[in-house]
Amino acid sequence: MRTLYVVTHPEAKHHIEGVVGGWHDSQLTPAGVRDAVSIAQALRAHVPDGAEVELFSSDLQRTRRTAEEAAELFDVKPKLDRRLREKSYGQAEGKPQEWLDRRFVPPPAVGERLEHDEGVAGSETKAAWAQRIYAAMDEILQRPCEHQIIVTHGGSLTLVVASWIKMPIESVGYASFRARPGSITTLREDDFFHNRQVVSLGDTGHLDSAKAG
Known part of the structure; x- marks a missing residue:
């Protein structure tokens, strides 16, 4: 049985500043750091004691900081992989969202979407984005570990x-x-049929519980 826990980093400064994220290397906000603690605690509650755990993370500050909280609870070192980054928005990164909105060319409903030019210099195509994420996932899934955490x-x-x-x-x-920032998506492959399940998508119950407490 293999289980993957895929974490989307919690609130970062670009969220509250209204600027484009992508590869813009913004940090977590204080609220984001608190949510990273809740994420780590939720992961610890799901993984059996004594189980081997591997932790992979995008190398940007907001994901790396999120991964550090889980790393401390599981006593593992995060494996940083730039291929797990967000899509690059090229010239738009770090600029006000409205700057990008004025220039952005949406993909067509029918036709070429993967290599579509969004009208922003240096912006990554969806094809290039997908290829690097798929390559990172191929390497992660070649490893025999039954419990893997991916922070992206x-x-x-x-x-x-x-x-x-x-x-x-x-x-x-x-x-x-x-999925909302700070979510956990659980993916599982069984040992018999080797079917790959999406057990839960974008769960944020751990964040809601922390706020209620």
Whole structure:
């Protein structure tokens, strides 16, 4: 049995400043740090005591800081992988969201979507984004560990899940799996049929419980 816990980092400064994230290396807010603690505690409650755990994370500050909380509870060192980053928005990164909105060219309903030019210099295509996430996932899943944690970004979650269910890259142009910041998505593969389940998508119950407490 293999279980993956895919974490979307919690609130970061670009969320509250209204600027474009992508590869813009913003830090977690104080609220985001508190949520990272809740995420780590929720993960610890789900993984059996004594089980081997591997932890992978995007190398940007907001994901790395999130991963550090889980690393401390599981006594593991995060494996940082730049391929798990969010989509790059090129020239738009760190600029006001409205700057990007004025220039952004949405993909067509029918036609080329993976190599679509969004009208922003240096912006990554969805094809390039998908290829690097799929490559990272291939390497993670070649490892025999039964409990793996992946800390990534809200947009990249779609491609992690698509890779998990073996969706062909040529089909991901239409895929979208949405989740709030600070969510945990649970993926599981059984030992008999080797079916790959999406057990839960974008769960934030751990955040709601922390706020209620």
